[in-house]
Amino acid sequence: MTSLNQNQVNGKFSCNRGHTDGAGHNTQDWQQERQDRIASLMQQLEQGVAGIQSSEDFKRWLKVASRFHTYSLNNQVLILMQFPTATRVAGYRTWQSLKRQVVKGSKGINILAPQPFERIIEDKATGVEEVARGITFKTVSVFDISQTEGEELPSIAPGQLQGEEGVELYRRLDDLAEREGLKVTHYDLLGEAEQDPSYNGYYLPGSKLIYVKRAAQVQMVKTLAHELGHHFDAGREGSPREERETVAEAVAFVVAAYYGIDTTAYTFPYVAGWAAKREGAEIIKGVMTRIQQTSHRMLDLLEVKDTEPKLNE
Ligand SMILES: [Zn+2]
Secondary structure, three states, X not given: OOOOXXXXXXXXXXXXXXXXXXXXXXXXXXXXXXXXXXXXHHHHHHHHHHHHHOOHHHHHHHHHHOOOOOOOHHHHHHHHHHOOOOOOEEOHHHXXXXXXXXXXXXXXXXXXXXXXXXXXXXXXXXXXXXXXXXXXXXXXXXXXXXXXXXXXXXXXXOOOOOOOOOHHHHHHHHHHHHHOOOEEEOOOOXXXXXXXXXXXXXXXXXXXXXXXXXXXXXXXXXXXXXXXXXXXXOOOOOOOHHHHHHHHHHXXXXXXXXXXXXXXXXXXXXXHHHHOOOOHHHHHHHOHHHHHHHHHHHHHHHHHHHHOOOXXX
């Protein structure tokens, strides 16, 4: 199953959400129901991600992704200095193997390739030979994708969510961010979103700032829930990026589903992409507890407002 059952999303559970329903409902039942609901959403997530990962498109994408190096920090700096807008960089022959050609006259980006060497050193006095090993660097040229032409690379980038529902949830998330001392801005301080159109937001814990790119309401709800997911993820520190992104996105998926918003079209490919570094289901299982705890915490905090007396409204 790759899409949420609307009845489930809009069913009795989300209708009850947020109301104190003092009559009949005791807190324990309610917590248990929520736990079951989160567990069932997790199952949908696992199945959805597995579905994408077994598709032909995804396999093709993986093959291509494996041809691109992760460059050392030094080389990343060299690339950015020479070609600030670089997004995907590879050598001449790698581009050829991907059925793309470097455009004639393109200026290569010079990076340093490590060259391990061995040298035999003879001790003149004793005649004993020793092998000395070391590393030198030689300059090699690489090219950005924008300097090449040919076949399109396969993409599994999640599409932007469309729709104008979720005004109320956005307001609550925004309010929660404020209570946490976080400022939500639509101004892209880092210029990340300009450079990479697939960027929808970011969270800067040090500056207590969340950036949400302006988009359709549903997409903005999803982005803000994702960034808050990072904020409330207690296991964030020291955790690898693919795990952090899986937690944040899964939390956004759960929180949105609680408010009747289906983010599967974005969430499933997003998690599938990050999880591709390892077996997808394995990553999700590994961070399940973090997803559950973070979702619970956020859902609790989002509902606080309802039990408070309203002064002005
Ligand atoms: Zn993220």
